Amino acid sequence: MTADEKYMLIAMHLAQKGAGVVNPNPMVGAVVVKNGRIVGKGYHEYFGGAHAELNALTMAGRSAKGATLYVTLEPCNHEGKTPPCAPLVAGKGIARVVVGLKDPNPGVNGNGAGYLMDHGVTVVTGILEEKLKRQNEIFLKYITTKRPFCVLKTAISLDGKTATVTGESKWISGVQSRADVHKLRKDIAAIMVGADTIIHDDPLLNVRNQGKHVKNPLKVIVDSSGRIALTAKALENDPQLCIVAMTERTDPKRRRDLERLGVQVLICPEMEGHVDLRYMATALGAMGIDSMLLESGGTLAFAALDAQIVDKVRVYISPRIFGGVTAPGMVGGKGIESLDKAFRLENISWQKSGEDMRMEGTIVKNEK
Numbered sequence: 001m002t003a004d005e006k007y008m009l010i011a012m013h014l015a016q017k018g019a020g021v022v023n024p025n026p027m028v029g030a031v032v033v034k035n036g037r038i039v040g041k042g043y044h045e046y047f048g049g050a051h052a053e054l055n056a057l058t059m060a061g062r063s064a065k066g067a068t069l070y071v072t073l074e075p076c077n078h079e080g081k082t083p084p085c086a087p088l089v090a091g092k093g094i095a096r097v098v099v100g101l102k103d104p105n106p107g108v109n110g111n112g113a114g115y116l117m118d119h120g121v122t123v124v125t126g127i128l129e130e131k132l133k134r135q136n137e138i139f140l141k142y143i144t145t146k147r148p149f150c151v152l153k154t155a156i157s158l159d160g161k162t163a164t165v166t167g168e169s170k171w172i173s174g175v176q177s178r179a180d181v182h183k184l185r186k187d188i189a190a191i192m193v194g195a196d197t198i199i200h201d202d203p204l205l206n207v208r209n210q211g212k213h214v215k216n217p218l219k220v221i222v223d224s225s226g227r228i229a230l231t232a233k234a235l236e237n238d239p240q241l242c243i244v245a246m247t248e249r250t251d252p253k254r255r256r257d258l259e260r261l262g263v264q265v266l267i268c269p270e271m272e273g274h275v276d277l278r279y280m281a282t283a284l285g286a287m288g289i290d291s292m293l294l295e296s297g298g299t300l301a302f303a304a305l306d307a308q309i310v311d312k313v314r315v316y317i318s319p320r321i322f323g324g325v326t327a328p329g330m331v332g333g334k335g336i337e338s339l340d341k342a343f344r345l346e347n348i349s350w351q352k353s354g355e356d357m358r359m360e361g362t363i364v365k366n367e368k
Contacts, residue, residue: 004098007031007038007070008127012100012135014043014052015072020187020214021046024290026073026139030056032094034067051076053085057092065093072100072132074125075112086112090119099125100132105143134347137362141311142290147281148189150309152294152301153181154330155316155356162298165324167200173316176354182208184314188293190218190243190284194300198228205234205295216241220284220292222300224274226254230261239263243284245275277307302333305343310363313345317357 001009014029022028022044030052032040040063042055053075057064075085075097089097097116102125113123133140141149155173156162163169171178185191191205198221205219219234219242226246228235235242239262246255247270255265266283268275284292294304304310315330336342345361352358 028052030071032060039063068096074103077112077115086115096122138291147285157322161322161327174354177316189291192220195223226250281309298332
């Protein structure tokens with residue numbers, strides 16, 4: 001590992017501290033190094049707060065002059081909620097800036113680095129670029145498409161079932177896997193489920209055991225015809241965090257009843273008799289929702305895959321076998337007709353999760 005990679009890795013670990021609290025901004029970390037010694041560290045701590053560069057340079061003080069700044073994302077050169085960072089970096093006398101990722105925003109990309117070079121600062125880019133792309137995959141998708149990054153999460157038995165033949169499903173995965181899911185929920189803007197999940201499981205859709213100051217995600221419920229009960233736990237607890245996606249054929253009275261609870265109703269066009277998920281994803285992105293965790297049954301899972309709104313799949317595989325022809329599987333719906341139409345994954349990783357195995361991979365996108 002080179003010195004540049006070593007310090008960028010430290011900046012990357014700092015950036016991770018902003019997970020789940022800086023959305024829809026990126027996670028960014030910065031380290032100031034002079035004469036082989038770290039003199040300043042910082043990260044973007046919360047949405048609207050000071051950028052990583054400012055925090056690191058403030059800590060470095062006068063030692064910043066002539067030093068090297070390592071930053072995971074290209075310093076900005078535009079006015080947002082905070083002043084631009086590139087002029088600040090140049091003004092502090094930083095001699096060299098090492099950048100992990102160029103800013104993917106089409107209106108920004110390269111401007112910060114260009115400003116620095118125009119003001120006599122040496123700029124190196126692309127250090128640990130692939131690692132940093134994975135760390136900021138939510139931001140990269142959202143800033144370039146304005147649609148949320150979607151993770152399909154499920155737990156299955158070794159033979160691919162999500163419940164027994166009688167519908168029993170609590171709990172397929174072990175304690176460690178369930179804790180891991182709550183950590184994932186903490187870092188995601190919204191949880192998406194279908195009406196069937198609300199009707200049969202009545203989940204709270206909140207975050208548990210992740211500290212005192214963790215915010216609960218938004219709850220997105222896909223209910224094409226208004227079937228969920230007004231007494232569902234997800235509606236009774238923090239209804240202001242609920243968005244229910246419906247179609248025009250939903251009874252207007254049901255819509256008004258939901259809105260009286262404080263729920264936001266999102267009316268979507270129909271696609272094959274159900275909510276058009278691509279339209280819904282675009283609408284949610286326009287609301288500033290940069291990420292979703294899809295925790296649904298097989299029907300909605302297939303619909304989301306088919307609509308190509310899913311970016312990543314995470315599966316917890318339990319070392320138990322259920323059997324049963326009628327036991328539900330991870331994905332249902334109409335299914336595919338031939339192998340060449342299968343939804344394929346790449347960048348696969350496997351990890352032990354207590355007694356379970358956790359498999360994760362990104363969806364290979366096809367034009368649609």
